[in-house]
Amino acid sequence: MNASGEKQADVTSDVRDLRDVPLSLVGRADFDGIVRRILPGSPEVRRVPVAAFNSSI
Amino acid sequence: MSRPSTPLRQFVLKVHSRCDLACDHCYVYEHADQSWRTRPKVISDETVSWTAMRIAEHVKAHALDRVHVVLHGGEPLLAGPDRLERVAAELRGHLDGICALDLRVHTNGVLLDERFCEVFAAHGVKVGVSLDGDRAANDRHRRFADGRSSHDLVLRAVELLRARPQLYAGLLCTVDVANDPVAVYRALTALEPPRIDFLLPHATWDTPPPRPAPTAYADWLIEIFEIWAADGGAPPVRMFESILSTSRGGSSLTESLGLQPSDLVVIETDGSYEQADSLKTAFDGAPATGLHVLRDTLDEVARHTGVLARQQGLAGLCGQCRACPVVDSCGGGLYAHRHRRGSGFANPSVYCADLLKLITHIRARTPEPTHALPSAALGALASGFGGGDEVGHLAESQRSLRRALLAAVNAELGPDGGEGAGPMVRRAWELITGLDGTHPGAVEAVLAHPYVRVWAAECLRDGRHAGHLANVAAAAAVRAGVTAALDVRVLGGAVHLPSLGALEVDPAGAGRTARPETGPAAHPAGRTARLEVSGGRIALDGGADLDPRACGEWPGWHPVRRLSAGGLSVALEDTDPFRDCHQWPAAGRLTGDRASAWQRAFAEAWALIESELPAYAPGLRAGLSVLTPLAPAPGGREVSSTARHAFGAVAAALPDDPATLALLVVHEFQHVKLGAVLDILDLYDEGDTRLFYAPWRDDPRPLEGLLQGTYAHIAVTDFWRVRRHAGPGRAEAQFARWRRDTAEAIETLAASGALTPLGGRFVTEMRRSVAAWLDEPVSEAAEAEAARSARVHRERWTAAVSPQV
Structure with missing residues (x-):
């Protein structure tokens, strides 16, 4: 697990800040970690569908 | 006959072998290879036709979608506008329609005039101009044979190109460390080039470059890099961009850096195929292949041992390079710069120390920032x-x-x-x-x-x-x-x-x-x-x-229509083909009447949110960008949804009551917020596959589902907490129920043992909000009904699913 640490008043993430990196220069080293994080390939990692709000309320 | 492993995509076509300048640093005339002396001055129409045919043949054989041809010299403009027009037309005639042709000319600019520009505009030829910087820098080498400066003529050429920006490809500057790097860079950027190429002067271990300090070239380029970086990385500088790109695992933009295989070949004015032009600096005859455009295909060129040698990537480098920490960016430098008598090209670059320092500096100056939340x-x-x-x-x-x-x-x-x-x-x-x-x-x-x-x-x-x-x-x-x-x-x-x-x-x-x-x-x-x-x-x-x-x-x-209310505008998305990613099917294109009904409901719902749930409004203004209509659910059930990848979107079937739409929006937006938090922070152990009881679900939920549901029900609880003042009765019962259930779920999360320390803090804050509401008075009847429904749900759930948990 890539748990995040706290530095001073910020909670830091391991997600690379690519906002100012020209799109043409965003390379594999930049996107691999992000893609692994938000598109987990491991079958054990289940991203659950949420919401499914219904009229029970 | 086997196919070459790497098709050729870049072709340097020598249209004229002589030059009108006498630059003393020119690798064509002043370095080891002197083959220019035996070449025809001008390429013949027949050689051009064969070249175009060979390239087209190669494109078809390898299904290439794009090739690059550079008209080169000597000085290519010495061929004259009429001949260059024939050359460009011949190339386009063979290649347009079968692939994209990036056609360029590299010139010293001295002869460039309107007539040339018209030819280049007519045939889509972009123009790169060699210019070594300010007048002092340029005149250090780039002079006529009688010693006259070329600077004014080159500036005039650049002005012609600035007036025709579609032709202006950029400036090529050969580095001389005797020049002032800042003056050089400022002089170049003042001409607003679309791109700048800094070229290290061609040299080998046998004929090393002038070097007043051990890393003089790195130091010179670092001064420019610092200005370039402070200016936001504009204009593009190919060398710096290549180092940044390769440092991130991307491609190099130049054959002088990186590990990509070379896919370049030169066609001389006599039709001879040659390897990279820069090899002229290594030894006399170094670029030669013995192959000719009239006799040999480009596949045969691609199989030439000299060409293959420049396609080996890491395996083609010497041991020192293979072990180097910056080899991904350096790639051993330009092939020609590795040459040394005796060991050939199995050496680091003669610029090794400079490249190591420059790349290390750029990598250190461009740390990899990550996102953070205060x-x-x-x-x-x-x-x-x-x-x-x-x-x-x-x-x-x-x-x-x-x-x-x-x-x-x-x-x-x-x-x-x-x-x-x-x-x-x-x-x-x-x-x-x-x-x-x-x-x-x-x-x-x-x-x-x-x-x-x-x-x-x-x-x-x-x-x-x-x-x-x-x-x-x-x-x-x-x-x-x-x-x-x-x-x-x-x-x-x-x-x-x-x-x-x-x-x-x-x-x-x-x-x-x-x-x-x-x-x-x-x-x-x-x-x-x-x-x-x-x-x-x-x-x-x-x-x-x-x-x-x-x-x-x-x-x-x-068009994507928009809903607006109270200064907030969101898209009513009923066209995008990828919107159907929710748990409920997306509605098709709405009629004008249905879109109007959405607008009315949205206006009323937003007014309710602003007046009764004002704490949620600023967040919604900052993050809600799309409402996606869902198809009505069977039996008139109210349905809504979010999708983890659709940050900013809330989907819903249009409910009858605008207050319900307000509830759906604030509920779903809780999922949007938490999904975005989870995108960047770890709140729980994703490897924990246990399932948990969620008071609002009949099925056991994994931890993320429980966390999402609980977080969303904070807003649901708050909605009914507020609404009970406007209409007690049902609203009070709902408040009593959801605060109890949400509080219970929070304790399940806290006791799960699956939260990270950060997740523990997160859930503590969730608890703090709900705990305050537990003390708010509600009628005994509402409290009793909430307790009863919770007990019944739990008992029913336990009977149905407890063996699974």
Whole structure:
């Protein structure tokens, strides 16, 4: 697990800040970690569908 | 005959072998190879024809979608405008229609005039000009044989190109460390070049470059890099961009850096094939192949041992290079610069120390920042709220995720583009990366559309719909107001432009389903159409143009409509083919009447949120960008949904009561916020696969589901807490029920043992919000009913699913 640490008043993430990196220069080293994080390939990692709000309320 | 491993894509065509300047640093005339003395001065029409034919033959054999041809010399303009026109026409005649031809000329500029410019404009030839900097720097080497300066003539040439920006390719500057780097760089940037190339002077270990200090070249370039970086990386400098790109695992933009195989060949004025021009500096005859355009194919050139030697990547380097920490960026430097008598090319570059220092410096100066949330912002979000600033932080981190996904899509598609859509995807990538530099706001506006990320995620999962990248690029081009023409993907009989709308190609087939042509039976390559974009208007396949951002109506155009209330405007998204990613099916295109009903309901719902739930309004203003209509659920149930990849979107079937729409929106937006937090922070152990009881579900839930549901029910509880004052009775009962259930779920989370320390803090803040509400008075009847319903649900759930948990 890539748990995040706290530095001073910020909670830091391991997600690379690519906002100012020209799109043409965003390379594999930049996107691999992000893609692994938000598109987990491991079958054990289940991203659950949420919401499914219904009229029970 | 076997195919070469790497087809050739770059062709340097020597159209004239002499020069009108006598630069004393020129590798063609002043270095080891003296083959120019025996070449014809001017290339013949026959050699040009054979060259064009050979390239076309190679393009077809390897299904290349793009090649680059540089008209070179000597000084190519000495060939005269008429001959250059014939050369360009011959190349275009053979290559246009079978591949994209990037045609350029590299000149010293001395002879450039309007006549040349007209020829280049007519045949799509871009012009690069050699200029070594300010007058003092340029005149150090770039002089006529009688010693006269060339500087004024070169500046005049550049001014001609600045007046015709479509021809202006950039400036090439050969480094001389005796020059002032700042003066050189400022002189070059003052000419507004689209790109600058800094070239290290050709040298070898036997004839090393002038070196007043051990790393004089690195020091010189670092001074410029610091200015360039402070200026925001503009104009593009190929050397710096290549180091940055290769440091991130990307490609180099020049053969002098990186590990990519060389795909370049030179055709001399006599039709001889030669290897890289720079080899002229190594030894007499070094570039020769013994092959000739009249006799030999380019496949035979590609199999030449000298060409193959420059395609070996890491394996082709000496041991010292292979062990070097910056080898990914350096690649051993330019092949010619490695030469030493005795060991040939099995050496580091003669610029090894400079490259190591420069690359190390650039890597150290460009740390890899990561996203962060202020601790107070995380606390506010964890409490169930979060205003504009807090949600704004989440929205900013989403920008990085989208850029990463888009780059990943491009990388995963590879040269073929996936689905056989190579040229289409490549053109789209060129367009969108170009716009990212010139019109970043336009690109961001399209990428921020929630369903662009949904498409990118789906594309990375299954490789389908790669061609939609062209639609994304086209939408950005519209927003940028630029002129572009590209093939775009047709889905369901329409061209979908994310964030803008859909244009029917086949009026009979569009809009009948929410997600046409995305099923397994869809043709894998998909259907395409030619879209022309100019000044914010679009035209399809040469048809009438329309303005997709104006209010006018055009046949077949279905704009994304907007809902507005209280200064908030969100898209009513019923066109995007990737919106059908929710648990409930998306509605098809709404009629005007239904869209009006949405507007009325949204206005009332937003007024309720602002007046009764004001703590949620700033966050919604900062993050809610799209409402997606869902198909009505059976039995009139109210349904709504969010999708993890669709940050900013809330989907719902339009409920009868605007108050219910307000509830659906604040509930679903809780999922949007928490999903964005989870995108960047770890709140729980994803490896924990246990299932838990959720008081509002009949099925056991994994930890993320319980966390999401609990977080959303903070807002649900708050909604009824507020509403009970307006209408006690049902609202009070709902408040009593949801505060009890939410509080119970919070304790389940806290006791799960699956939370990270940060997740523990997050849940503590959630508890703090709900605990305060537990003390608020409600009637005994409501409290009793809440306790009873909780007990009944728990007992029923335990009986039904306890063996699973």
